[in-house]
Amino acid sequence: MSASATRTLLAAGAGSALGAVARYATSHWMLAAFGPAFPWGTLSVNVLGSFLIGLFAALLAGDAGRNQATRQFLLAGFCGGFTTFSIFSLEMLLFVMAGDWARAGGYLALSLILWLAAVWIGLLVGERWRGAKA
DSSP: OOHHHHHHHHHHHHHHHHHHHHHHHHHHHHHHHHOSSSOHHHHHHHHHHHHHHHHHHHHHTTOTTTOHHHHHIIIIIIIHHHOOHHHHHHHHHHHHHTTOHHHHHHHHHHHHHHHHHHHHHHHHHHHHHHHHHO
């Protein structure tokens, strides 16, 4: 493996570790603030993660070849470690298995709407910031 590939691999791993720690802290805070009745922690990290991946993608657009390690640290690493789609899947399944169709449907709809809105807003903000720096 080349030195560049090794740097990129280590950057993605470090970003993932930091993203996982940030996810745990955010989820813990949301649970303490709002209680366990609804998975607000999972919802919030997935919305924030969607915003961040849109923002980072826009800010790094056109820079993919020059700084691959930074790109992988932020996109694959931090955002990948921060978002919790596996937890989301489990929570959805538990709602369905409990027959709580209203909560399952509401969680699914709210999640999809907020994730898509967040990634779109992140892209817009990133493009604006990138344009302001040019």
